[in-house]
Structures are given as C-alpha cells and as structure tokens.
Amino acid sequence: MSTPSPLFDAPGPRARRRHAVLTALGAVVAAVLVALALRRMAEAQQLQASLWSPFLTAVVWREYLLPGLRGTLQAAALSVALAGVFGILFGAGRLSPNRSLRWTCGAVVEFFRAVPVLIMMIFAFTVFAQRQVFPNELNPLAAVVAGLTLYNGSVIAELVRSGVVNLPRGQTEAALSIGLTRRQALRSVQLPQAVTAMLPALISQLVVVLKDSALGYGITYGELLNWSKTLGSAYANTVPAYLVAALLFIMVNVWLGRGATAVERWLGRRRGAVSQPVDDGAPALPAAGPTR
Amino acid sequence: MITTRGVGVVDVLGRYDVLGAFWVTIQLAVLAALGSLVLGAVVATMRVSPVRVLRFIGAAYVNIVRNTPLTLLMVFSILGATFILGLQLSSATGSNIFRWAVVMLSVYHGAFVCEALRSGINTVPHGQAEAARSIGLTFGQSLRQVILPQAFRGAVAPLGSTLIALIKNTTVAAVIGATEAAGLLQEIVENETGTLAVFMIFAIGFVLLTLPVGIGFTALSRRLAVRR
Numbered sequence: 115m116s117t118p119s120p121l122f123d124a125p126g127p128r129a130r131r132r133h134a135v136l137t138a139l140g141a142v143v144a145a146v147l148v149a150l151a152l153r154r155m156a157e158a159q160q161l162q163a164s165l166w167s168p169f170l171t172a173v174v175w176r177e178y179l180l181p182g183l184r185g186t187l188q189a190a191a192l193s194v195a196l197a198g199v200f201g202i203l204f205g206a207g208r209l210s211p212n213r214s215l216r217w218t219c220g221a222v223v224e225f226f227r228a229v230p231v232l233i234m235m236i237f238a239f240t241v242f243a244q245r246q247v248f249p250n251e252l253n254p255l256a257a258v259v260a261g262l263t264l265y266n267g268s269v270i271a272e273l274v275r276s277g278v279v280n281l282p283r284g285q286t287e288a289a290l291s292i293g294l295t296r297r298q299a300l301r302s303v304q305l306p307q308a309v310t311a312m313l314p315a316l317i318s319q320l321v322v323v324l325k326d327s328a329l330g331y332g333i334t335y336g337e338l339l340n341w342s343k344t345l346g347s348a349y350a351n352t353v354p355a356y357l358v359a360a361l362l363f364i365m366v367n368v369w370l371g372r373g374a375t376a377v378e379r380w381l382g383r384r385r386g387a388v389s390q391p392v393d394d395g396a397p398a399l400p401a402a403g404p405t406r
Numbered sequence: 407m408i409t410t411r412g413v414g415v416v417d418v419l420g421r422y423d424v425l426g427a428f429w430v431t432i433q434l435a436v437l438a439a440l441g442s443l444v445l446g447a448v449v450a451t452m453r454v455s456p457v458r459v460l461r462f463i464g465a466a467y468v469n470i471v472r473n474t475p476l477t478l479l480m481v482f483s484i485l486g487a488t489f490i491l492g493l494q495l496s497s498a499t500g501s502n503i504f505r506w507a508v509v510m511l512s513v514y515h516g517a518f519v520c521e522a523l524r525s526g527i528n529t530v531p532h533g534q535a536e537a538a539r540s541i542g543l544t545f546g547q548s549l550r551q552v553i554l555p556q557a558f559r560g561a562v563a564p565l566g567s568t569l570i571a572l573i574k575n576t577t578v579a580a581v582i583g584a585t586e587a588a589g590l591l592q593e594i595v596e597n598e599t600g601t602l603a604v605f606m607i608f609a610i611g612f613v614l615l616t617l618p619v620g621i622g623f624t625a626l627s628r629r630l631a632v633r634r
Contacts, residue, residue, distance in 0.1 A: 122455075122456045122545075123539070123545070136455070136457045137457050140452075144459075158491045158492060225609070228570075229574075229608075232577040232578060232580060232588050233577060233612065236588065236595060237604075237605040328477040328478055332477070332580060343485070353482075353486045360478055360482075364470060364473040367472075367473035
C-alpha cells in the first residue's frame, strides 16, 4: 500500500486508465508552461550564452554573488542570535508569576508579531540615520537586524512559552520539591528542556529569517538580492542574475530545512534523555524513560 | 519624544493620505487572498492526488516558492518580467505594479495555502476513509460527506495564520513602488523626520487589520474543531 493520503484506494482498471490520462495531461501542461517561459526568454534574448557565461567566471562570484551571500548570511546570523536572546527573555517574562511583567511581555510580543517587518525596518533605518546611532555604513545592516530581531524574537518567545507550558508538570513539581526557587526551576529545569524541544522549530525559523533578510533590499542593505541587481546592471543580464539568486536562496533554505529535519530525528532518538543530568559521571535515572 | 521633534499624528493624517494607502493594502490583501486560495486549492489537490506526475509538480511548486524570498518575486515581476521579458499586465505603470503585486502575492502564499489545506487533510484519520467505504459510500460520497468537511475544519487555523502573514506581506509591494502603507511610510520618513508617532500610526493600522483576523480564525477553529 503506497496511497499518499486516506482519500484514495488502490486503483482498479478504470482508475488506472484515468490516472494514465491525468499523468499525460499533467506532463503536457507542465511542458507547455516551461516551453512558453523559455520561448518568452528566447524572444527577449535572455537565453544567449553571453548572458549566462559570466556565472562561470570567478570575478562574478568574487565581486557580486559571494558578497551578497555574505550580507544575507551576516544579517540572518546576527538576527537569529539576537532574536534567540529576545525570545528567551520575553518568553520567560510571559511565564513570570508577576502579572504586570507577564502582561507587558505579552503585549510587546503580540505587537511585534502583528507589525510587518518592512515597516519596522524602514522606521529603524530612519531613526538610526537621523540620530546617527551607528556609523553611516552600518545603518542598513543595523536596521535589517533590528526589524528581523523584533519580529522573530517575538515568534521565538511564543515558541519558548509553549515549549515550557507543554513540558510535563512533574518536571516543575520535582524541581520545586527539591528546594529550587521558581526562577531556578525555570532556568535550570524548564528552559533547557523547552529550548531543546524547540530546536527544529528554531532552525525552520532560520529559513524565515534568511528569506526576510531580502527585505533589506528596500532599505539599501547589500544582501544577495541587491547585489544580484547590481550584477544584472553591470553585465546587462538582469533576468539570469535574478534566477541565479533565487537558486542560491532555494539551495541554502533547502539545506537548512534538511538540517531541521535531521535535528528533529536526532531529538526523537534521544527523547527521554533530555531530562537526564548533563554530568556524565552520574548514573542515569532509570525512571526517565520515554513514557513520561 | 513623540511630538517634540518632527511631525505629530495630526500633521501626518492631515497632509498624507494614510487611509488611502491602507485601502490599497486592503485591496491587495483581499485580491491576493482569493488568488492564493484558488491556486493553493489546485496545488493541494495535485499534491494529494494518486497521480505521481501531479504530485511531483505540486511538490516542486511548493518547494521552489516557499524557499524564495517574496521580495525577489516582487522585484523580478517589474525589473525582470515587465522591463526585460515585456510581460505587462497593464499599459499604465501604476496598475501594472498593482496587478503584478497581486499575482506575486498569490503565487507566494498559494504555496502556504496548499500546505495549510494539506495539513487539514492529514488531520483526518485513515479510519474515517475506511469506515466511509465500508458502509458502502462511493469515493465521491465519502470525499464529500466524510473527509473534506473534517479536512476543512482542520485547515482553518493554519489558513488563518497564512492570511495574517499575507496581510503583513502586502508591504513588500512597496519595493516595486506600490502606493500601499509601507510605500507611504517611506515617503513620509523621507520628507519629514521619522518620529515614533509616524511609526505608531502604521503599526497600529496593521494591528487593527490583523487582530480581528486572528481572533476570528481562532474562535472559528475552536468552534469547528473536530473532537477526536
């Protein structure tokens, strides 16, 4: 049985004929669409080898694409690191027994999740430029990182909160019963487990950060899309330049997605070991099995 | 800090057409929501179909679109598709930008709608289809009366998140010069100083647009939740 969904049974002879027709139809439609796209490109002289051959030279990569990739990765890495800190702080704040702190953190998180990242970037860029918070050439990067940090930090705060809330109650009860304060229990028992459990979601969030860093294009940040535009002007190959940029984005993101899946699988294998002490010398608790 | 430097709320609302810009945002969001719903439904059908070629095409579409930045799609629609490939959707510059923005928003979010619908279908246990078949319902009957009603209910929550993301992502159309909210914000901060008041007008505008959607979809998904 290899039906992809509960919707369908194993096909009989009539269904098999119908599938053959649909297969042919799907292939033909896809082929026609690809052919139309290629013809359009050919008519616009975009398939000429002279437009594509620059991508085989070192100078295009050294001068345009690699700086672009570096800009994208730099903004993404900085944002993820800061968003992680933001998320843990505000996620923990939302779990605080202090009502006003809980409420404030909740309002901040909900606010930044509702405001578009580009709006935050444009505003941060203006403020940084007009108040000269950073050296001029750093303003675009700082604005991109600010926008991405506030939005993704809020998303991560929600992940942290739900991660802690979804832990088995016994974890907190055990921590409190051995005499830890609430804060100690949160810091050394709940958060480590919650963060481990949300690692795959965090890596998937990296894909979002990486894609959203392209919004920096709107505020003149030198990321991959912006450099591809420059490349397209320099070599008069705009369409190929964007297609190559898209390919690079897709490759990096697919690779990140695979990483998330691998981490998820790895976590699944060591589930139950999460609550064991880090100290290797200590004997593992027999009760901390996968049944918790 | 709010009014000591630069413009205040009243100045901005008086001198700039903020409501008009948000009206464009709403138009973009509604049209793209419809477009992405149709596209997403078609691709979701392909992805759950028993025909391997259709499944492959659907998966390729989703994987390509989901991993490409929306900004790139937008920029390509004007600098690539319109200028170089000559694919104009309207002879007037403004409406060409608007139409391409709707198309690209639909194409991008169609992939997410597809995944939302697919996750809805995945919430329906195999036993439901088997039970429907075993009491003698035909394929069409079991689909119509047993599986799809449950699948749509399961898809409500992820569809709501997608719609909220779509509303916020209409701002990306500003990079190709659409006259929606983010474009107007850019114009204002270039002409005046960027005050917190200006930012708050736009931020609260989006909170007002997304909050009801979030509340509505959460309530709906709770009311429609299938008890299992």
